[in-house]
Amino acid sequence: MSCAQPPILRFHVRGSTEEAAAGIAATHDPDATLTIVFASADYDLAPLGEALAARGVTRTIGATTSRVIGPLGIEPSGISGFHLPAGRFAVADTVILNAATIGLPELRDQVRRLRAELDAASGAPGGHLFALLFVDAEARCEERLAALLGMELKGIPLVGGSAGDTYFNSPDQAPVNTPLLYHGRAYQGAATLSLVRSATPLVAYCHNHYVASDQRVVITDADPARRLVRTIDGRRARDVYAEKCGFKTMPRDSADFAPYPLMIRIGGQYYARGMQRIYPDGTLELACALETGLVVALGRPGDMVLLLTEMFDAMRAAIGPPELVIGVDCAARTAYMEQRQLTPAISTLMQANGVCGFASLGEQFNTMHANNSFTCLGIAKWP
Secondary structure (H helix, E strand, O other): OOOOOOOOEEEEEOOOHHHHHHHHHHOOOOOOOEEEEEEEOOOOHHHHHHHHHHOOOOOEEEEEEOOEEEOOEEEOOOEEEEEEOEOOEEEEEEEEOOOOOOOHHHHHHHHHHHHHHHHHOOOOOOOEEEEEEEEEHHHOOHHHHHHHHHHHHOOOOEEEEEEOOHHHOOOOOOOOOOOEEEOOEEEOOOEEEEEEEEOOOEEEEEEOOEEEEEEEEEEEEEEHHHOEEEEEOOEEHHHHHHHHHOOOOOOOOHHHHOOOOEEEEEOOEEEEEOEEEEOOOOOEEEOOOOOOOOEEEEEEEOOHHHHHHHHHHHHHHHHOOEEEEEEEEEHHHHHHHHHOOOHHHHHHHHHHOOEEEEEEOOEEEOOEEEOOOEEEEEEEOOO
């Protein structure tokens, strides 16, 4: 590992599809093993993939989002991303077309095929492995998919996010564009899985800034498959939730609930379950499934900037200053930042730690589908 190796190049481009593709291609090394792009919803991934392929950027994976994270921090428009250089990274990837219905045997075969491809690939000395998963949020299959993949990956860190732009839209507004890009083509109802071998160490975290309060409620009518909660404590879900949060007027926007996610306890740790939509009849749609009979706690926010700083400090203690942090930040956290005027401070932290990623509609971490989290993977610099 003493010989010089090219850096991981990050980018943030704007302009028309053709202009953005030209900007990405200008930073691209023909020997790059993979290019990841995160595009705001005003870009259509289908023509973007074609424009990139025409410029020789063919091995691309991407996601549509409402906010992109990159060298400029957190931005509402543009395309951010990075190129993984050959010699430091080896990659095997696939598109899962039937993400909502794929069975364990088929998924196991795909993971094993990727492992075999990675073992046969040249480059990337060392055994620092991770998996990167992007899922169409509208397929609503992340809980099952993460659980199946996590079991088969057997301890390899998995970090992922749910692609789409619906969080800041009304419930009756359809997604703007196709959410996923894989090797130049756009896909719906799918997922992309990349298995990566890195020459330098890495570390993954599922971080949030919430604390479970002593207020508890019971989910009394839910549709887990559709992630709907109709009643809480036997009453209309929106009304009970609003009362517990202390609202004096009834919220109409799901972002109003961003500071107060519902929290469930798994393995001694609390995980947030944030809201995605409020329907006119008071039904709530969450970004993660909740089941009837489940007891949940109301979350309260801690100091977002301080806690995120502490997480990055822990990352630096583990692997040194990261060269790249692949970051999947929940759209509900984005709403919270914007409500509390924290976006500039968080953007500065993201820039200082080399974060590149997107605002997601759910986050995957190992075997779990999370929400209201900053799920990330840091990659150490070349020595």
